[in-house]
Structures are given as C-alpha cells and as structure tokens.
Amino acid sequence: MKKLLLFIVAVVAFVSCCNCGNKEVAREFDKFNSVVYELNIRQATEEGTFAAAEKYLPELKSMGVDIVWLMPISPIGVEERKGSLGSYYSIIDYKAINPEFGTMEDFDKFLATAHDLGLKVIIDWVANHTSRDANWWNEGKSEWYVMDNNTGKPIVEYDWTDIAKLNYENQDMRAAMIDALKFWIEKGVDGYRCDVAMNVPGDFWKSAWEEVRKINPDVYLLAEGEEQWLHESGFEATYAWELHHIFNAMAKGGSETKNVAGDGTIKTDAKSVKDLKEYLVRDDVKYPAPAMRLMFTSNHDENSWAGTEMERMGDAHKTFAALTFVLPKSQPLIYTGQEIGLNRRLAFFEKDSVKELVDLECGKEYRDFYKNLCAFRHNNSALAAGANVAPMVIVEDTADEVLAFTRQNEENSVFCLFNFSAEPQTFTVTEAVAGDYLCVCGDAKSLVAGEVVELAPWQFFLLSK
Numbered sequence: 001m002k003k004l005l006l007f008i009v010a011v012v013a014f015v016s017c018c019n020c021g022n023k024e025v026a027r028e029f030d031k032f033n034s035v036v037y038e039l040n041i042r043q044a045t046e047e048g049t050f051a052a053a054e055k056y057l058p059e060l061k062s063m064g065v066d067i068v069w070l071m072p073i074s075p076i077g078v079e080e081r082k083g084s085l086g087s088y089y090s091i092i093d094y095k096a097i098n099p100e101f102g103t104m105e106d107f108d109k110f111l112a113t114a115h116d117l118g119l120k121v122i123i124d125w126v127a128n129h130t131s132r133d134a135n136w137w138n139e140g141k142s143e144w145y146v147m148d149n150n151t152g153k154p155i156v157e158y159d160w161t162d163i164a165k166l167n168y169e170n171q172d173m174r175a176a177m178i179d180a181l182k183f184w185i186e187k188g189v190d191g192y193r194c195d196v197a198m199n200v201p202g203d204f205w206k207s208a209w210e211e212v213r214k215i216n217p218d219v220y221l222l223a224e225g226e227e228q229w230l231h232e233s234g235f236e237a238t239y240a241w242e243l244h245h246i247f248n249a250m251a252k253g254g255s256e257t258k259n260v261a262g263d264g265t266i267k268t269d270a271k272s273v274k275d276l277k278e279y280l281v282r283d284d285v286k287y288p289a290p291a292m293r294l295m296f297t298s299n300h301d302e303n304s305w306a307g308t309e310m311e312r313m314g315d316a317h318k319t320f321a322a323l324t325f326v327l328p329k330s331q332p333l334i335y336t337g338q339e340i341g342l343n344r345r346l347a348f349f350e351k352d353s354v355k356e357l358v359d360l361e362c363g364k365e366y367r368d369f370y371k372n373l374c375a376f377r378h379n380n381s382a383l384a385a386g387a388n389v390a391p392m393v394i395v396e397d398t399a400d401e402v403l404a405f406t407r408q409n410e411e412n413s414v415f416c417l418f419n420f421s422a423e424p425q426t427f428t429v430t431e432a433v434a435g436d437y438l439c440v441c442g443d444a445k446s447l448v449a450g451e452v453v454e455l456a457p458w459q460f461f462l463l464s465k
Contacts (some may be wrong), residue, residue, distance in 0.1 A: 033381070034067055056358060061119055094183075123189055182211060182212060190218075206232075222235065332373070340356060382408055382409045401420050426455065
C-alpha cells in the first residue's frame with residue numbers, strides 16, 4: 001500500500017510540475033541554445049496571411065521560441081499543380097511573394113515585428129527544383145534544367161510531378177540562385193532551411209554560403225538531410241531523421257510510415273532504449289561539434305503524410321518531445337499546432353487552418369508544456385550545443401526501458417530520467433546523481449542515494465542544479 005501511495009504521489013507531482021509556470025532567465029540570442037518553430041503561414045490562421053501570423057509572434061516569443069522558420073513564401077506554379085492551392089515547394093519566382101500570403105510590404109512588416117521581439121526569421125529555400133512553369137523555364141532557359149530526353153521536358157523526381165529539376169552543371173543557373181539567396185539576406189532574413197539539401201551539390205552550397213556570409217556573417221543554415229558532408233558545406237544543423245524514426249518505433253513497437261517522397265512505405269522494426277543509446281554513440285562520432293542536429297516529433301512532412309505525433313507515438317508523444325530538448329547537439333523543433341496539442345493531419349495542398357491557434361486559452365496544457373521545456377533548455381547552459389557541448393553521461397544498471405543520464409558543464413548540470421515503456425518502472429538513485437535539484441517547472445526536488453523512484457508509463461523527470 002505504501003509503494004502504491006508513493007507511485008500516485010510521484011505521478012501527481014509530475015503532472016503538476018509540467019503544468020506550473022517556469023520563468024525564463026533573460027538572455028541574448030544563442031543559436032546553439034535555440035528553439036525553432038516551423039510556421040505554416042497558410043494554415044496557422046484562418047486568413048493564412050503574414051498580417052494574421054504577425055499577431056501570433058508575441059505568443060511565440062512568450063513560449064520561448066528563438067527562430068521562426070517560414071515554409072516557402074514564394075509564388076506557386078500552376079502547371080501540374082497539386083490540389084487547388086499547390087505545394088509550397090513548387091516555386092515560380094525566387095524573389096517574389098506568394099500573393100496568397102500577402103504582399104512584399106506585408107512580409108517586411110512581419111520580419112520587422114519579429115526582429116523587434118528578438119526573434120530570428122529563416123525562410124524555406126527550394127534550390128533543388130522549381131515549378132514546371134517557373135520564370136526561368138518560361139524565359140527559355142532550358143539548359144538550366146535536367147532534361148528528359150524522351151519528353152523534351154525537365155525530369156520529375158520522386159512523385160513530385162509539379163516540379164522541374166535544376167541543372168547544377170550550369171554556371172549561369174548557379175549564379176542566379178546565389179543572387180536570389182543574397183536578395184533575401186539583404187532584406188534582413190536571418191537564414192535558410194534548405195529543402196532536400198542533399199540533392200544539391202556540396203560545392204554549390206559552399207560557394208553560396210561564402211557569398212551570403214559576406215552580407216551576414218551570423219546567418220543560420222539548416223539542411224533537410226542527414227549527410228555529414230552538408231556540415232562541411234557550410235550548414236550548421238541537419239535533420240536527425242534516423243533518430244525520429246527510432247522514436248516512432250520505440251513508441252509503437254514497430255510501424256509502417258510513409259516516406260517523405262510519398263512513393264511507398266518504410267518498415268520500421270521495433271526499437272528499444274538499447275537502440276537509442278547505440279544511435280547516440282554513432283551520431284556523436286559522425287557529427288563532431290559544433291554540428292547541430294534538428295530533433296523533432298513532428299514537422300510538415302510527418303504531420304501531413306505520416307500522421308500526428310499522437311497517431312505515431314500515442315501516449316509517448318510528450319516523452320519524446322521532452323527528449324529532443326535535452327540530448328547533446330540537439331536543436332528542438334516545434335511545428336504549427338503542436339503547442340495546442342493539435343491531433344489532426346493538416347492538408348498540404350488545400351486550406352486547412354488551425355483556427356484555434358490564436359485562442360491563447362486553447363490547449364493551455366500543451367502551451368505550458370512547451371513553454372516549460374523552452375525555459376528549461378534556455379536556463380541550463382549544460383544543454384547547449386556548440387563547440388563545447390556537454391557530453392551525455394549515461395547511468396548504467398537501470399531497467400531496460402529506462403534511460404537516465406546527466407549533462408554537466410562549468411556552470412550547471414542536469415539529470416534526465418525517462419521511462420520509455422507503457423509499463424511502470426523503477427529507478428534507484430545512485431550516489432552520482434543524488435542531490436538537490438529544480439524540476440523543469442522550477443519546483444525543488446531532492447534525490448537521495450538508494451531512494452527508489454517510481455516511474456509511471458512514459459513518465460520523465462528533467463532536473464537541474
């Protein structure tokens with residue numbers, strides 16, 4: 001009976017901790033200790049415009065977001081268009097604004113407001129391809145494209161029938177692409193998230209970023225891709241796709257998820273904490289500091305094609321979200337709607353707004369959850385990425401489905417404890433982790449050596465001192 005009572009107390013303490021207020025210490029922007037928010041302009045508000053989304057920026061700042069990533073903002077092609085509105089990633093003109101979202105003046109105002117709030121803004125860049133009716137194609141620059149000799153038209157990659165593959169052997173096209181990249185940096189954009197970056201030659205990226213950094217040496221560059229050479233080509237952060245698939249498999253014991261290209265399914269075998277640990281060792285070797293790894297439980301691809309984090313991870317979705325904030329070299333990502341617990345796949349080619357997003361009382365449990373995670377991340381320098389990233393020291397001799405680890409630098413240390421199973425687990429406090437801590441929400445918590453901590457299914461503790 002006593003053990004059961006302790007278990008109930010632990011669960012109640014955890015729930016209240018996640019939902020109480022945690023204040024963030026005032027700080028300057030640090031890209032190595034930053035949180036990225038992917039803003040889907042089309043769906044974030046009922047209007048689907050820069051002007052409407054601009055009103056939501058103070059909430060993102062309050063949540064603890066540092067970098068706002070805008071999905072592509074350029075005009076969308078009409079030829080072979082998917083759906084009535086088309087794919088954001090089928091671009092006509094790299095230097096123009098999609099009229100669906102507003103005007104260039106609207107964008108400038110959005111950017112100015114973000115900067116006034118201390119937010120950085122990066123835009124999604126699609127260097128691999130254009131729409132099939134892009135300005136470049138219509139201007140007769142067929143040599144700028146990879147052509148299909150049978151059709152006399154640009155080739156189609158994957159099932160992306162609405163796009164035309166660009167030819168990076170053409171130096172004039174390269175120069176025009178770099179010119180377009182410089183255009184937005186000169187307007188004040190703080191960097192880029194580059195779509196399918198691994199499909200574009202590394203020597204192009206290297207030369208492009210050299211030119212861009214002449215304008216803004218502090219530009220932030222995120223690559224959609226896991227290839228290590230992307231870091232050598234000037235990117236600071238890459239996608240941790242393999243880790244994400246491990247999350248999905250650990251949560252559901254193996255599943256089938258549609259791949260990004262949409263041309264089939266990828267079978268994911270069941271994974272465990274052991275697999276997670278092995279991955280983290282490989283990742284640490286493959287991506288030496290100061291490389292950063294974008295970690296996430298959702299994004300626009302996963303939400304629309306593979307399902308929400310609730311679909312893929314069930315009751316474990318918050319547990320894995322918390323993990324993305326505390327792993328070495330991590331740069332955590334929040335996608336539009338996650339901060340209110342949205343459990344709906346957003347349409348990709350049609351209007352499907354998250355109307356409830358602007359109601360700041362909606363989804364308060366999740367808003368507080370992410371706000372606390374952001375504050376915990378920012379307030380603990382031991383969690384920062386960068387050249388001096390604090391290593392992850394795993395506590396051994398735990399139950400198979402329990403992950404316990406510390407991270408420590410000269411300023412502070414954190415202790416993280418996770419139950420990655422749908423069953424209750426226990427953890428015996430060791431001398432190495434015993435001490436007085438603050439919980440993720442700011443409440444005091446003491447751990448005594450030899451104490452047995454009861455963990456509910458998928459429960460976690462994030463503690464710092």
